[in-house]
Amino acid sequence: MKIAIDIKSVLILTVAFILFTAIGTVSHEYGHIIVAESVGYKTTLHYRSMNYDSGELNDKHLEIYNHNRTEIENGTDFKKKSEYESGVEKLKFDGFLVTIGGPFQTTFTGVAGLLILLFRRKKIGEYGLNLLDWLAVFLSLFWLREFFNLVMSVVSEIIFPNGSYFGGDEQNISYYLNLWEGTISIILGIAGLAISLFVIFKIVPNRLRLTFILSGLLGGIIGFILWMNILGPIVLP
Numbered sequence: 636m637k638i639a640i641d642i643k644s645v646l647i648l649t650v651a652f653i654l655f656t657a658i659g660t661v662s663h664e665y666g667h668i669i670v671a672e673s674v675g676y677k678t679t680l681h682y683r684s685m686n687y688d689s690g691e692l693n694d695k696h697l698e699i700y701n702h703n704r705t706e707i708e709n710g711t712d713f714k715k716k717s718e719y720e721s722g723v724e725k726l727k728f729d730g731f732l733v734t735i736g737g738p739f740q741t742t743f744t745g746v747a748g749l750l751i752l753l754f755r756r757k758k759i760g761e762y763g764l765n766l767l768d769w770l771a772v773f774l775s776l777f778w779l780r781e782f783f784n785l786v787m788s789v790v791s792e793i794i795f796p797n798g799s800y801f802g803g804d805e806q807n808i809s810y811y812l813n814l815w816e817g818t819i820s821i822i823l824g825i826a827g828l829a830i831s832l833f834v835i836f837k838i839v840p841n842r843l844r845l846t847f848i849l850s851g852l853l854g855g856i857i858g859f860i861l862w863m864n865i866l867g868p869i870v871l872p
Contacts, residue, residue, distance in 0.1 A: 644846045645853070649682070652854020655773045655806050657862040660781060661871070668738025671733045682867030683804050685734060689726060696722040731811045738823065741777050748774025749830060752838050763840065776851075778827035781805075785824030 664685045668678045679686045699719045705723035706713035713719075752759070759768055784803055792800040799838035800807070806819040812819075838848045861867075 640849060641846045644843060647849050648847060648850030649857070651769075651862065652851050653772060653858035654856025655776075655854055657694040657867070659777050659861060660867075662744065662777075663737045663741050663780065666736040666738070667733050668736070669740070671729075672734060674729050676729070676733075677830035680871060681839075684865060690728070692722060692726060696726065718765065721772075726792065727811070728783030731808070733834075734807050734811070736821075738781070738804050738808070741780050742823065742826075745775050745778035745827075747828065748777065749834070751775075756838070759838065764838075772838060774835055776831055778830045779855075781820075781823040781827035782831065785820050785827075788820065801833065 654672075659679075660683060664680055664683075667685045668680060669679045669689075671712045676687040676689055678688070681853040696719065699715050699722070700707060703713040703719070705711075706716070707719070727872065752768065752775060755768060763770070768861070784805065785801075788802045788806075791797075791802075799816060801809075801817040802822045803820075805823060806816050809816050809819045835844065835847065
């Protein structure tokens with residue numbers, strides 16, 4: 636079968652990739668926010684990040700520290716040692732949960748999209764992709780974020796060395812779990828690549844495959860620049 640680039644499809648799919656680049660970024664941050672608010676923190680959403688207020692707990696923890704600095708630094712007992720240590724553990728554990736929220740949202744959405752495609756694969760083969768199927772395709776490709784993050788962190792270290800080839804939520808999760816720093820990044824990155832290749836080469840019709848890949852490159856780059864540098868700072872400063 637001859638593979639060609641369909642200009643009309645390129646335009647439509649490029650716009651879709653632009654939209655889902657922004658949607659994927661914001662929904663990832665909402666993953667953090669949902670967890671943070673579920674454990675009692677107030678949150679603020681920005682175009683590429685989120686903040687949560689742990690001020691009250693931090694203030695209480697700092698007050699105990701300031702009154703017992705010598706004992707804490709020397710590892711000796713003091714009156715509120717148990718309260719201080721439980722506060723430290725709560726801050727760490729809550730931070731871990733909030734950190735997990737973003738990648739969990741991204742991968743959970745990707746799995747949901749993939750399951751829809753697998754469930755409908757036979758019908759897709761017979762009748763082609765309908766609107767629901769295309770939505771599932773883009774949802775499943777949320778997994779690309781994990782592969783993209785891995786590649787970008789490695790490339791960034793090669794070009795601008797800072798001592799680590801990994802970063803972001805995945806690196807922090809690895810640290811908390813006492814794993815090698817790249818463990819979660821590599822596992823999710825490889826999974827993201829495998830799922831994305833499956834969708835592109837087993838679900839997307841052969842006649843649209845090259846068009847889809849080209850649209851993904853164009854839409855991903857344009858969407859990233861638009862959201863991260865132009866629209867995002869205005870819409871969600």
